[in-house]
Amino acid sequence: MxxxxxxxxxxxxxxxxxxxxxxxxxxxxxxHEVEPTIGDLTVADGQAELTLRINLEAFIAGIDLDSISDTNDAENAAGYDALRAMSGEDIRQRTPALLDMWNDLPLLSVDGVPVQLESQSMRVPEDVDIELSRVSEWVLRGEVADAAQHVTLSWPEGAGAMVLRQQGVDAPFTGYLAGGETSPEISVAGGGAMSASEALVSYIPVGxxxxxxxxxxxxxxxxxxxxxxxxxxxxxxxxxxxxxxxxxxxxxxxxxxxxxxxxxxxxxxxxxxxxxxxxxxxxxxxxxxxxxxxxxxxxxxxxxxxxxxxxxxxxxxxxxxxxxxxxxxxxxxxxxxxxxxxxxxxxxxxxxxxxxxxxxxxxxxxxxxxxxxxxxxxxxxxxxxxxxxxxxxxxx
Incomplete structure (x- = not known):
């Protein structure tokens, strides 16, 4: 040597x-950074509504958002890029299969009973630079019993992080779910706000x-x-x-x-x-x-x-x-x-x-x-x- x-x-x-x-x-x-999905959940008047701020292209492409921080690193990055170049209407046409898969989980359950969600509206921005991720707004809605007590959300494995925020009640629940996790039972009437220790611990992984x-x-x-x-x-x-x-x-x-x-x-x-x-x-x-x-x-x-x-x-x-x-x-x-x-x-x-x-x-x-x-x-x-x-x- x-x-x-x-x-x-x-x-x-x-x-x-x-x-x-x-x-x-x-x-x-x-x-191409992977961003968490934001979910706003409302259960009232016999209906459950979930409004998602979501990167639909990543979900439709089947990217494992649990294991990557950048869509360029995904095995099917080319498929994601092809979807990203499509119009909003093209993306909307590809979402029914995704919703069917979520309903089969099920994504949302009230008092242990699966809620069949349907797409109510979807806004896919058209004016976002092609090199940037596109965050769409998707409103899902399903019927629930008038006497509903508790709701849980099961976020699919591979879906990355989700910030779940309850709306329309006092002391609403706010939680951070990783892919494959299920929320605790959330009281429909509210009052499920985090304790001080739960809030501190829950937001450490966010930071x-x-x-x-x-x-x-x-x-x-x-x-x-x-x-x-x-x-x-x-x-x-x-x-x-x-x-x-x-x-x-x-x-x-x-x-x-x-x-x-x-x-x-x-x-x-x-x-x-x-x-x-x-x-x-x-x-x-x-x-x-x-x-x-x-x-x-x-x-x-x-x-x-x-x-x-x-x-x-x-x-x-x-x-x-x-x-x-x-x-x-x-x-x-x-x-x-x-x-x-x-x-x-x-x-x-x-x-x-x-x-x-x-x-x-x-x-x-x-x-x-x-x-x-x-x-x-x-x-x-x-x-x-x-x-x-x-x-x-x-x-x-």
């Missing part, structure tokens, strides 16, 4: 790390899911913070500043006290990614201004989190616990990203060291040396992706 061979192995390890980053965070993935795997832009920003230095001190200062800032604007945005259009927030979030990545290339330690800048960028990211949380809705009466749970999930997601990145570089060091020449003293590469190589090249890749997102979100 020669020194040239060892250098080649080292370069291949670094290339593998960067290729993985590029695969995970390619710009086009942002346009986590928004980072891993959904929040590609937030992941890149956190990686930018991580790639500045091998020392824990700089990372702790940055993560603390970022956490404090996005917690503030997440709360203000969720309460409706601060509202800034996504057309402004999203390009600025992309710009924040570019900034931290570029600074990583030219700086080798924590500057005095970096935590302050990270705090400012954290305010922007918090508004981004708030917009997502606004789509899900927060349970009435348990606003604070649900908000805390969501934020805990976000923090756990961020820490997971940092842990995965550190482990990936550590494994790369071990792989490089395993290739050293027999009898040669010392390790081929140390963690700091490998870290700096990944930091510079990885930050360059992150900066390029972030710059593209700025252009895409402003001009395209």
């Amino acid at each position: 020669t020194t040239t061979f060892i250098k080649t192995v080292y370069k291949l390890v670094v290339l593998a790390v960067l290729s993985m980053l590029g695969f995970l965070f390619a710009p086009e993935a942002h346009a 986590f899911d928004h980072i891993l795997p959904q929040g590609l832009d937030h992941i890149l920003f956190v990686l930018g913070l991580f790639l500045l230095s091998t020392r824990w001190g700089p990372l702790l200062w940055q993560v603390t500043a970022f956490t404090l800032a996005h917690t503030v604007t997440l709360a203000l945005g969720a309460m409706g006290w601060v509202t800034i259009p996504g057309s402004i927030v999203e390009p600025l979030i992309a710009a924040s990614i570019v900034y931290v990545a570029v600074e990583n290339i030219f700086m080798r330690g924590l500057s005095t201004w970096r935590p302050l800048i990270v705090f400012g960028f954290g305010l922007l990211h918090g508004l981004g989190f708030a917009s997502v949380l606004g789509e899900f809705g927060l349970p009435e009466g348990q606003f604070i616990p649900a908000l805390i749970g969501f934020n805990v999930g976000v923090e756990l997601g961020q820490l997971t990203v940092i842990a995965m990145a550190a482990a990936l570089i550590w494994l790369s060091v071990r792989a490089a060291n395993a290739a050293k020449i027999d009898g040669e003293e010392g390790a081929v590469r140390s963690y700091p040396v490998m870290f700096r190589a990944v930091s510079v090249t990885g930050s360059l890749l992150i900066a390029i992706i972030g710059a593209w997102w700025v252009v895409e979100r402003v001009f395209l």
